Amino acid sequence: MAELLKIKSEVEEFKKEYFYRNSQAEENRQREYQAANRIQSWFRASKVRAYLSHLHKKAIIIQRIWRGFTARARFRQMVKAAYFIMKMNFYEEMAVRIQKRWRGFFVRKYIHNYYARKSYLEGLSRKNELVRMELAELEELQKRERDCVEMVKEQTAKVYQAHRLHHLLSTKQCPGVFNSPFRPAPHEMELLLRQVKYQAPARLDPRGRACLMGMLGPTDHSFPGTLGSPWIKTTGTCSSKPILPPISSKKQQGLLREPGEVWEQRMLCPDLTLRLQTSYTHLEEAQNQLRHKGTGSMLHHLSHSSNSFTQPAYAKSFR
Amino acid sequence: MSQRQIIQVFEQYQKSRFQFVQTVADLALRPQNIEILQNAGVMSLLRPLMLDVVPSIQQTAALALGRLADHSDDLAEAVVKEDILPQLVQSLASQNRFYKKAAAFVLRSVAKHSPELSQAVVACGGVDALVLCLEEFDPGVKEAAAWALGYIARHNASLSQSVVDAGAVPLLVLCLLEPEMALKRIAASTLSDISKHTPELSQTVVDVGAIAHLAQMILNPDAKLKRQVFSALSQISKHSVSLAEMVIEADIFPAAVACLKDPDDYVRKNVTTLMREVVKHTPELSQVIVNCGGMAAVIDYLGECRGNLRLPGIMMLGYVAAHSENLAMAVILSKGVPQLALCLSEEHEHHIKAATAWSIGQIGHHTPEHAKAVATSDLLTKLLELYMDASSSEDLQAKSKKALKSILQKCTYLPGLEPLLYDVPSNILKYVVCQFSKVLPNDSKARRLFVTSGGLKKVQEIDAEPGSSLQEHINAINSCFPEEIVRYYSPGYSEVLLERLENYQPA
Numbered sequence: 001m002a003e004l005l006k007i008k009s010e011v012e013e014f015k016k017e018y019f020y021r022n023s024q025a026e027e028n029r030q031r032e033y034q035a036a037n038r039i040q041s042w043f044r045a046s047k048v049r050a051y052l053s054h055l056h057k058k059a060i061i062i063q064r065i066w067r068g069f070t071a072r073a074r075f076r077q078m079v080k081a082a083y084f085i086m087k088m089n090f091y092e093e094m095a096v097r098i099q100k101r102w103r104g105f106f107v108r109k110y111i112h113n114y115y116a117r118k119s120y121l122e123g124l125s126r127k128n129e130l131v132r133m134e135l136a137e138l139e140e141l142q143k144r145e146r147d148c149v150e151m152v153k154e155q156t157a158k159v160y161q162a163h164r165l166h167h168l169l170s171t172k173q174c175p176g177v178f179n180s181p182f183r184p185a186p187h188e189m190e191l192l193l194r195q196v197k198y199q200a201p202a203r204l205d206p207r208g209r210a211c212l213m214g215m216l217g218p219t220d221h222s223f224p225g226t227l228g229s230p231w232i233k234t235t236g237t238c239s240s241k242p243i244l245p246p247i248s249s250k251k252q253q254g255l256l257r258e259p260g261e262v263w264e265q266r267m268l269c270p271d272l273t274l275r276l277q278t279s280y281t282h283l284e285e286a287q288n289q290l291r292h293k294g295t296g297s298m299l300h301h302l303s304h305s306s307n308s309f310t311q312p313a314y315a316k317s318f319r
Numbered sequence: 320m321s322q323r324q325i326i327q328v329f330e331q332y333q334k335s336r337f338q339f340v341q342t343v344a345d346l347a348l349r350p351q352n353i354e355i356l357q358n359a360g361v362m363s364l365l366r367p368l369m370l371d372v373v374p375s376i377q378q379t380a381a382l383a384l385g386r387l388a389d390h391s392d393d394l395a396e397a398v399v400k401e402d403i404l405p406q407l408v409q410s411l412a413s414q415n416r417f418y419k420k421a422a423a424f425v426l427r428s429v430a431k432h433s434p435e436l437s438q439a440v441v442a443c444g445g446v447d448a449l450v451l452c453l454e455e456f457d458p459g460v461k462e463a464a465a466w467a468l469g470y471i472a473r474h475n476a477s478l479s480q481s482v483v484d485a486g487a488v489p490l491l492v493l494c495l496l497e498p499e500m501a502l503k504r505i506a507a508s509t510l511s512d513i514s515k516h517t518p519e520l521s522q523t524v525v526d527v528g529a530i531a532h533l534a535q536m537i538l539n540p541d542a543k544l545k546r547q548v549f550s551a552l553s554q555i556s557k558h559s560v561s562l563a564e565m566v567i568e569a570d571i572f573p574a575a576v577a578c579l580k581d582p583d584d585y586v587r588k589n590v591t592t593l594m595r596e597v598v599k600h601t602p603e604l605s606q607v608i609v610n611c612g613g614m615a616a617v618i619d620y621l622g623e624c625r626g627n628l629r630l631p632g633i634m635m636l637g638y639v640a641a642h643s644e645n646l647a648m649a650v651i652l653s654k655g656v657p658q659l660a661l662c663l664s665e666e667h668e669h670h671i672k673a674a675t676a677w678s679i680g681q682i683g684h685h686t687p688e689h690a691k692a693v694a695t696s697d698l699l700t701k702l703l704e705l706y707m708d709a710s711s712s713e714d715l716q717a718k719s720k721k722a723l724k725s726i727l728q729k730c731t732y733l734p735g736l737e738p739l740l741y742d743v744p745s746n747i748l749k750y751v752v753c754q755f756s757k758v759l760p761n762d763s764k765a766r767r768l769f770v771t772s773g774g775l776k777k778v779q780e781i782d783a784e785p786g787s788s789l790q791e792h793i794n795a796i797n798s799c800f801p802e803e804i805v806r807y808y809s810p811g812y813s814e815v816l817l818e819r820l821e822n823y824q825p826a
Contacts, residue, residue: 117645121652128653131576131612132619139580
């Protein structure tokens, strides 16, 4: 019993204890719960952290290896590129040197050729000198030509005047206008008048003047001697142009002979001689010849020709 | 009255008409009678006589009319107003050669006065009738027709175009080949008048082969023909490069240089004009002419002639020198610069002086060598005088200023530049001082000369705004010389020294 009572009192105690412990547990429940939560979350977190760090580490390893790989590849590429660029720079520099020399050479030789320019300018000066000289000569020649032509014109004019004034020629009885006794020597006009041959002044055109000039030519000394240019045509043509005969206006009729012909016939003394044109035995010889030839038809011809042979002939035959 | 008496009346009338017309024609030869004849109403009297039965009266009436219209403008207008032209044109087709000559003469004398009168001639079909006349045999008729066409074509491009459209050009070239000298002259002159207006007209003339025929006539002894031939060639070649090249390809050049010694002034002037028109297009064409010695010939020509005749030669030198420095050096070597200096001093007309100034500028602006050649002939001072002279025309002043500036920018010949430091407007002065500032730093002899000749003193006396380019150049010059010398030559130095003297206390 005592034990029962003890246990019964203990039950009370126990109940109290129990209640106390429950209430304590109740009170601590939240706290313990939260603590347990916390512990569990911490544990889980560290588990996850460990897992994550593991993952990270592995990822880092992979990435490191990968990046190293690509970087090395890129680096190799860069090295190649740099090498290439270095080579290209070198080539370009060498090319620049070549081009520099070439361009300098080309420009100096072909485009801005100093020596060519110099020789061109020298050549030009020489050419200018030449041209100036030639032009001066040309001018000189042309001037002389013109002077010649002028002189010829003057001379022909004077000759023409002389022809018109032929009546002023001085005679024995009376000295002419140009031959005044008070002069020391006769005027040149007087000399011209003496030289000029009188011609009827019917035709006064250049043909007539050219005839006059031709007549005067050998006696006239007052021309200048220098007619050496190949271009002086006008003086040459006067004397070398053929002077055509005048177109006869009145034609004489029919059977009348030219005036000169009759005069010729009268004046020209033919050579009179008793000699025959043919030999004395001419007829016999001819007959012998024909007999040797021996054709009957020739007899007829012979009889005609013998008539003309027997006439006494003059030495010069009529025409 | 008997038949004979009646016929006699008519014969008398005819004789009196003929006498009237003859006398009027003879009177019309003198200018003093024209006024009187006009007041007496000769125009209305002559008009019916042109339709007269007797051909010789018709011809003489036409001749009289032509002479009257030739002398004065009003009479030509009266001819147009009285509707004489259509009758003339109609009868041109049918009548004999004397009438044609007289009618062509009337058309010519009407057309020569003004473009409106020429237009009237064209409007009544005159051009076609004249072109028909060009196909005649008689050279006198052809000459009269060609002359009339030339006067029509002279005025402006549209009239020339109407002449060309009527087909005149091939016939004119055929006229060039005729033996008569007068016909050749007129044909060449008409071709020249046609081609002077536009490139298309010149092209038409060239397409017919005119250049070859004109080129053959260059060495003909007749001076008037040569004038017209060269004038025609220069009018053709002035329009474009291709036309000028065609003229050159006809091989005129070494031969045409000989014509520069022709006694006739206008032949020489026209040759020089031709050279100028050819040279102004490209350097290659200038090269052709320089290489055949044309430059020397033109420079000699400039020495011999005076006045307006010099103008084409001067312009030719300018055009040649403008193309490249090679050609400019060729001009200098051919003794062009002294000749241009002579022209500048001898000529008094402003337009010739302006052209000379322009040419000198073209020669001198290429390199220092060229500028030196110009400066040694003392041309810089002359150009300056022309620029500063108040009586020079604007054109002359502008051209001499431009030439001076362009030469100064290349001139390093200091003795030539020195006179330009004195009495010069500031816009020129800055170029001069700029040149000094370029040369002096490098050349010690030049510095010495600059000091001894008083140039440094003058430079100090120039006052310029600080900061302007002139001041910069002056500073650049001053920095070439030691301080003391610059101070010595600065204006008012003697006063400064005297002041120092006064303040000086001997120790």
